[in-house]
Amino acid sequence: MPLALLALAIGAFGIGTTEFVMMGLLPNVADDLGIPVPTAGHLVSAYAIGVVIGAPLLTALGARVPRKRMLVLLMAVFTAGNLASALAPDYELLLVGRVLAGLPHGAFFGVGAVVAARLVTEDRRARAVAAMFLGLTVANIVGVPAATLLGQNLGWRTTFLLVASIGVLAMGSLALLVPRMPAEPGGGLVREVRALGDRQVLLGLLTAIFGFAGIFAVYSYLASMMTEVTGLAESSVTLVLALFGIGMTLGALLAGPLTDRALRPTLYGSLAALAVALGVFGSVVHVRWAALVMVVVLGAVGFLTTTPLQMLVMNKAHRAPTLASASNHSAFNLANAGGAWLGGLAVTAGWGWTSPAFVGAALAVAGLGIALLAGAMDRGRGAVADVAEAGAVADAGGSRVVARGGERTDARLPARGGERVGRQGRGSGSRVLGPVSGAGRPPLD
Template sequence: MTVSTASVPIIDEAAAAAYAAQQRAHDEAYRRAHGGADRPPLSRTRVYAALLALALGGFGIGSTEFVAMGLLPDIARDLLPGLYASNAEEAIGQSGWVITAYALGVVVGAPIIAALGGRMPRRRLLLWLAAGFTVGTIASATLPTFELVIAARFLAGLPHGAYFGVAALVAASMMGPGKRGQGVALVLSGLTVATVIGVPVITAVGQAAGWRAAYLLVAALFAATFVAVRILVPWQPGDANSTVRRELAAFGSLQVWVAVAVGAIGFGGFFAVYSYIAPMVTDAAGMPSATVPWVLAGMGTGLTIGNIIGGRLADAGTSRAMFIGFGGLIGAMVIVGLAGQYPVGLVAGTFLVGFMAAILSPVIQTRLMDVAGDSQTLAAALNHSALNVGNALGAFLGGLVVAAGWGYLTPAWVGLLLALGGTVLAVVSVALERQVSRGARGASAG
């Protein structure tokens, strides 16, 4: 049995029909899997409890992805003691591989796990992914050598994209047409809240009790996610028609590639600024180093608010929402670039960078689901591969201009160029969508 349609706003007949067909298929799959029993109804309270359970996983993911940035000196001191004693700067630079290895795991794991796990019931797949996070994070905290920790971080990153992808599909199914974007945003809110609360708190734990204690705390979050998902997330079938070939067929769609590129290039602009926020605060704006966590918390607050608004904008139409997000992001980059030498300008500008970038996250996630056809599991996961490509691209290009001696605010201009690139790709994506729509109408008329 499905959620009462009285609580589901229907935005058009096609969306309503597709949702009704999906729910009938879920009802039938439930009966087959549970001896003919009907699927129990979902109250609004149960739906939001399930979304909070999924968001808890996002909170753990945000914590494990970003906490290393504040603990690199501690990691270098522990895992590379000889090098740290002779050249601390080089040791800290090498310890950055714990961040890179995780990001590579995300990029590799998202399409592979999504393609292989498309047929698995979604709650079961989420439980396996939460277990993988838990084991990988415990290994990261306990393995003795630098090389083994790097390998563990890679393995811990593998479930990242698939978790968010499957969780987005579960959320979209529970919320129904007209609220899919809001469901996706609620799942992603765990990650954005982690940037405000989880990362500062866990970083403080790591600085006081050691970086390994910080990762053990993150592992506890993933174990709690396993329990919460098992108890609160309702059973949903996988896609019975999913095959590796069908999921990978998404890579044959130009629309999917363009949507992925929109995310990778556009989010690269955000990461160009985020990666160099500390020297922007201390060197460009002349603020004390103790204010860096507060500026990061302000940026995280922008991310959290923007994510919520982005979900609502996505439900109103992803095309318009992309241009709103990129237009605002370009403006925010200009503020950082021109006024970042003043504390008020930097704080306001970085808040807006986070706010506008977060608007784009659920929008692009929803757009990928819209254009992927039958490859829903893979498409929902690809957004997070795109985010991590953007992470690497923005940090790399921002580092080039900083290393060239052009100043710590120049990454904002790199971010502006990348945001402009994302805007151009968004125009291409909308043009392709209209071309496909005209072709479909022509075929129908013929």
Template sequence: MSDIAVETLDSASVAEAPSGTAIALVTLALAVGSFGIGTGEFVIMGLLPNVADTFGVTTPQAGHVISAYALGVVIGAPVIAVLAAKMARRTLLLLMMAIFAIGNISSALAPTFESFTILRFITGLPHGAYFGVAALVAASMVPVQRRVRAVGQVMLGLTIATLIGTPIATFLGQLLNWRAAFMMVGSIGIVTMLLIALFLPRDKVEEGASIARELGALRRIQVWLTLGVAAIGFGGMFAIFSYVATATTDVARLGPEMIPVVLALFGIGMNVGNIVGSRLGDISLKGTIGGMMALNIFIMALFALTAANPIMLCLCVFLVGCGFTACPAVQTRLMDVAADAQTLAAASNHSAFNIANAVGAWLGGLVISWGLTAAATGYVGAILSAAGLVVFVISVSLERNGRTA
């Protein structure tokens, strides 16, 4: 890691090294927030028919609220990171969680479909900024050789949300009303605010912090290349995940009752990948990113070739979920290459992931519309992973040649 990046992390740390208990409590508070955001982002997918019935629209029309949230993430992450350049990180985290909590509670009370859609857009705005700043705070509290693990612990809330939070909120929404699910998510946001207020020490604005300095990240080619790795390379994971239910029933010929099982395998894979990737990233940051991108090419091609076999389908879906292994490392690399403009870069990572989600789902749907089966999304994933690997190789090559700005 560059000396500038080390100095930036050190300046963000508290004056005295925090104790292990203090670090654990702060990490817990941040992870609860990521759990709430993950639950809120994905729960709508299982409740679209309920939302459609309430507002008298079709299910495809109701799906526009998913796009509205994603658009909020893409726009909100860089804009908030820049505008809040001179704000203390603790204050910014509390503000982001307040917007998130109010947005979800207001979503639960939305009187019309139009207002619901607007509120989902607003609720998505703090998503990327929260994750970016939370990652910076977590990394600043531990030694340099444990940064990726700290970032992974914050992201663990997101991966656990796919396995536990979303199913519980979906069940609650179907049992009572979809509005109850969003009230639950909003409550998690309030709990997160209380935990951050209690456990995260007050910090000062970094010396020299300014909008101009944050915008400086946009002049760094390594920031753009690393964001490209996320936006392109992880599109394959979303291409497969978006149509995994179709692959389960139409390709593997399993009953609809197996869809939750297959989805759970994907969630388990994400959690395993996050835990393993956090440790591998501290050993070799670049090796973890490049190695996982290369492995994803093989795994996704294998999915395309073997999805008709129920056992292989389940195995490959689990391994595709394990592709999350590279995510903490990519987040940490963004902090490194951004030098003194870390907030914008770290927050923009989640904009890149939402772009990957949109691109992957679109390309996956495109090949299916051509008459191919859902297994063909594996080929889409392999191609996107290969493209992401090429971008990463270019990034590393330029870095070795000293062309970083």
């Protein structure tokens, strides 16, 4: 894998650390600023609002900016936001700092995913994207616990100074390791928005909102579930979160190769496994060893969904993938807020601390249903395209690549202006794949 992926992973590590560390520092921040803990909790929401707003906005504004420069600028905004948080004299300005820190989150992952995919051959694109996401998962194992411990002992402002320094390190790494890369050909706001309006892209984003909401319905209340139902001490919560992070890392390692091999089956399988795992977790959470094992499983199957969802929207918006890729992270944050809200409603209704797991399972099933519907619609669209393509094949020679049962085989297809035309997976429709001489093959759906 190229070293540039390490630079992307460092940026992801910093983003993951600042996103989740506030949850562990809320009592410290509340005590220092003289505000109630629930009020301090709005600082978590402020970051999420920054992500939802910033992902489409910054991506659209930077559509014509070269990719390397865009990544460095995004990390500069991230660094400024964390520095502002560290120096904020009051609660209101800390809120502003958190929104500012969240603004580049989705755009960084959106642009970074496109850059990662362009650094490698077509058959390794998902693995490259998953490698970038490893920085996010490692943040949950190392970054968040270490930053939380630092903030509890040296003050919460020290934590954000540390994260700002990670941002500076990421900027230097990106400038040094990422090759010069132009913006997407013909890029621009209108083109990006048009690509975002594709039906398959919208269904992919909807799948992310429902499917990922399932895991956040539980993650948001994991500490309370483990202390109130499992019977663990509060001091063990950090260990539980680290176990979840280990599961996320395992999921990221599996997601890349599986997605490169078969995108849609990986997505279907991960969502189905998530629904089952959430149901099992809700049933065994009162058994300590089983609950701890299932925490790892939940982290793995939950994060296994991210790479195929990311690749799906990038593939379906292939002419202008950056805004769709970034908007996927807005969808993840909407899932975060929606899953936490629905899980909280179940607890408030008196259904008990295990109820968020079953709410999450229902949300994962809904996400799977949307994904299956999108796949069926895509196959139907591809079948129509195949009929039209068959007539063209009968009248001309050339080579093509056809997917059969998840495998690609060579056949005859007309060349157009020195380019070969093919079908991406089963039912994806035909599209230009690239020059005849040695262009890589896109991953199968």
